[in-house]
Every structure is written in C-alpha cells, then in structure tokens.
Amino acid sequence: MAANTVYVITGANRGLGLGLTKALLGRPSTTVIATVRNGEAVATLQSETDSITAANKTTLYILKLDFSSAVPPEKIIETFNAATGAGDVSHADVLICNAASVFPMAPSAAVKAEHLRAAFEANTIASLLVFQAFWPLLQKSPSRAPKVVMVTSSLGCITNMERVPAGAYGPSKAALNYLAKSLHTQHEAGGLIAVALHPGWVQTRAGQSAAKDWGFPGEPPVSVDDSVKGMLDVIDKATRETASGKFVTQTGDVMPW
Template identity: 45%
Template sequence: MSCLYMLKQSTAAPKGRGSSLRILKLGLSAIRSITEVREAFSFGIDHIDVLINIAGEISPLVPATETTAKDFLAAFELDSIEPLLVFQALWLPLQKSLSPKLIMVTSSVGSIAEIEPMPGGSYGPSKTAQNWLRRALHLENKDCGLITITLHPG
C-alpha cells in the first residue's frame, strides 16, 4: 500500500503569527487515473504547499535473474506510476502555493551510481524510475517555482 501525506498550511493560524500544519493520509491501491486521486481530495483543499509522496513495499529482494514479471509490474505500479498520478492530480493546488514543494521518499536501493551490494529485485528498478520522475518533474516545472527533493528514509 502506498500513502500520500499532504502538509497544508492551516487557515486557522493567524497571518504573521506562524502557521500550523494539518497532516492528511490517503491509502492508495491500484490507482488508475488522476481523476480518482482528485475525487479523494474533493473536500475543499484550495492549495498545497508541500506534497510528500511515500510509496513503497519491499518486493522479494532477489537477483535480477530471478525477478518475476508479476513482481516487476507490481513494484512499478506502486513505486513509480502511483506517485506520478498523485502529483499530476494535485499539481493544480500545488501551483497555488507561493513555493510549491514535492518530496519523493525513495530508497538508496534505486541508485544506479551507488548501487547497493544486495539484490534489488523489482524494488530497486522501480525506485530508480521514481528518482528519474522526480528529476523530470523538477526540470519541467522549475519555471513554476516547483522545488523537488528525493529522500532516503534510512
């Protein structure tokens, strides 16, 4: 299961006196369209300052020669496709922020340059794709002020 955590500036905080954050959690499973994500957030969010995409499930960590197509497809859906759809669905409210930020929680297992001495199975390649997507989203949207970051949870 992947989760979306959104941090939103509270409207209850007086301007100029700091802000408070409200954390919302949405469990996603087999998201098929950005419309599904938008519908899940149809309760009046006017803007998003920081979107943190946390998605991942350690699939069987086996050598590439033993990785099944089923595991490969499942990992890519969870770790790469769903975070992209969440970003696409919530890009409009992100653009309404003065400084929109996208944080992708990924893994060092997805690094090509610093590949870990362990079998990555389908998890490593799916996180590599997520890292690539984060970079592409930054380059494509930097003129809109989007700041993107990847974080390793460990």
Template identity: 35%
Template sequence: MSDHTVYLVTGSNRGIGLGLVAALVTRANVTVFAGARNPGAPSLTELAAKHPNLHPLQLTSGNEAENQAALEKIKTVAGQLDVIIANAGIANHFGPLVTTPLSQFNDHWETNTRGNVVLFQAAHKLLLASPSGAPRFIDIGSIAGFIGCYQHFAAAAYGSSKAASHFLIKVLHQEHPELISISIHPGLVPTDMGNNAAEILGLQQGEMDPMRESIEGILDRVDAAKTREMSGRFYTFKSNYGGDTWDSETDEIAW
C-alpha cells in the same frame, strides 16, 4: 503568502508514512491529509481523533479515480496544497533477477513509479498554485534504487521501480521551475520493507537506523527545501555520515 501549510502524505497508515503524519500534526498552522489504501486503519483513526487537523483519505497508489477524488477533497477542505510527500510503496519480492516473476515488475512499477505519476497529474494544478510560492513534491527514495553508489539487495523489481521514481524527480525539476522536487533517502529503518532488506544484508535491528531519526531527518530536509537551488537533487535523511554501508558520505547522493 500564507503561513498555513497543507501537507499530503501517501502510504501513511504504517511505517515511515505514519511516522511523518504523527510528527506533522503536532505542528502549528498545518493541515495534514493522510493518504492510505485503508484510511480506516486504527493507526490513523486514533491519531485523527486526537488531532482535528488530520484528515485520512482513501488513496491507493496508481488508482486514478481515488487520486482525483482525494485531491478534490483536499481542495474542498483546505483550499490549497503546499507539500506532497510521496511515500507509498511496496517491496514484495527479493531474489535473483533470473527467477523474479515478471508480474513482480508490473506490481512494483505500478505502485512505486506510476503511482507518483498519477499522484502528480491529479495534484499538479492545486500544488503549483500553492500560496507559499514554493510548492514541494518530495519522493521518499530508496537505497535499493541507487545506481551511483549501488548496494545489492536482490530486489530487481523494487530497485528498478525506485530508480525510475528518482528519475521522475529530475523530470519534474526541469518541467516545473516553480516546483521544488527532491528525493530523500530515509535510511534503513525497521519497517516491513526495511526488515526484509536487513535480513538480506545479515543485519540485526540494532544495526538499522532508528525510526525517530529517520522521521526527524526527512522532515528537516522537507523544511529546508525552499529554494530552486535545492530542487532536482537526491539527499540522505541525515547530514552526518554514520559509517553504515548503506549511508552516503555526503548530504547529496549519487543518483
């Protein structure tokens, strides 16, 4: 069993994705591949200049050719893949269902749902062969996709696409017993998407979850996800309930 861990994080040139990459590259015995639509973004190139264990990759969510090419590069450079954090996503429209353009459903499902399918299909052979013996596929979920504890964000296209990505985690859990597949709610953080949701809820930035806490909490969940018993589940990023309306009162969230 190898003590070296190879990560792939998608949607990594800003927001939560960039925060995850920046935290992971400081660890010992890791190689981090940062998938992004624009891998030449200053946020990634500056970080890679400081950390030779970081490799930015051209990887647009849902683009089959780019996903295949990215996985070939990972195989060539690292020879293994142990953890995928599927973070890439868009939230480009907020408004009532009745006025939501149908094109928005196509765009959100292409990136947020089909994107994870394309990613897993491209990565599955290398990922399932992980020398760790416990390969992990992590979906960064969303409060907007909750059904069991629904919160209204006027985001039908985004929310339905994320609910579907959550569903796919259950599918992976059933179809691949050797894979640990989970979704993680990252909190409501001040990213572009988070700020839009906060505006709808009438929240100020000070009322949102700090980015640092979100990143630390997500990685705590990723690190802990090492047994089959943890697979096929949806977790909040933090183990203590903060009293915010968008929080879950338990570690595990109702899908």
C-alpha cells in the same frame, strides 16, 4: 484553512508515513491530508492519532486510496474533495509520495515479471499520478515554491549500486528518481522543488523485510523517529538550489544517481 501549510502524505497508516503524520500534527496552522489503503488502515491511523493533541489550528483529513494499482488523478481529486469538503482546502504546499510496496529482494536474474510490473505500478506510476492530481493545488501554494518529495531508496542508486540484491524494488525506485529529476527540470517556471529523498535503512516493516531477505542479523540501523526528524529537516530547508532535482538522504547528503 487558507493560511495553513498543507501537507499531503501517501501511505500514512504505518512506518514513515505515520511518523511524518504524527510529527506534522505537532506543528501549528498545519493541514495534513493523509492517504491510506483501506478501511482497516483508516482505523489504524485514527487509533494512532487519537491520543495526539493537534497543535493550534492544525487539522487531519484521511483519504482512502489504494495505490497498489495506480489511481487516476481524477479519482484522487474526487476522493480528496469528498474528504475535505470541496473548496475547504484550496491549495497544497508539500506533497510527500511515501506509499510503496516491497517485494522479495531477489537477484535480478531471478526477479519475477509479475513482481516487476506490480512494483512499477505501486512505487513509480502511482507517485506520478498523485503528483498529476495535486499539481493544480500545488501551483496555488502561497509560498510560490511548492514541494514534491519522492520517498525513494539507495537501492535505486545506479552509480553506487548496493551490493545486496534489490529485486523489483530497486528498479522501481530508480525510475522514481528519474521522475523527481524530470519534474524539477520541467517545472522551473512554476518554482517547483522536487526532491528524491532516501530516508535511510529504517526500522519499518519494509526495512525489516529487506533485512530478513538479506540475512541481516538484527534491526535496520535507523529508527523511524530519527528518519522522520531528518526528512522533515531536509524538506523544510529544500530550495531549487540546494535540494531540488537531487537525490538526497535524510541526513542532507547528496547521493549520485
């Protein structure tokens, strides 16, 4: 396993997380560590990937971790060790913090306090604690340039704020963007590449839920396959100079904060 490129993906049983997992299973010498929320999600991911013939020396591990409330780093690593066998996966190369919860896209004046607390717990705090859990393994990446990708949204953009309401989701993603930039700034010596990555408005359950709240007639414009292809291209090419500490779209464009 030491020679494999190791990816950790949270929220892997559906939508973008599932798309990323399937795509990475097609790459040789790749280890995919995929987290899901519960036993039903484990079964879904296993069913979705059973028909995929993994590439040569490629392996999938599934971890059951519910990030609807932030999980302490110690618990995350304990679950990781139990799933992979302590020591079998000795490093990580790319951490993709994809797991998130979507709440009603209400105007700010109508956002409920409980939704705001829950959004920050699932979308912001949980991602930071996942990074804290895996940072020791990321520092062991043979590439000397480990990557953390915070899957965010244009709804978290403050400079060019979307004209649609973003409820509790937008503020939680704006805070996630801050964390991506701060990790870039604070871990220069460790070579960390930290990217806030907007996948586009995608045809996922979350994307369709937003469309319904906004009264949008039809599907979101970006397919899961196209988003995943673009995201992986950005991740593969990302360096400290080109993408780290930046708010980037799946097409490679840099957005203002």
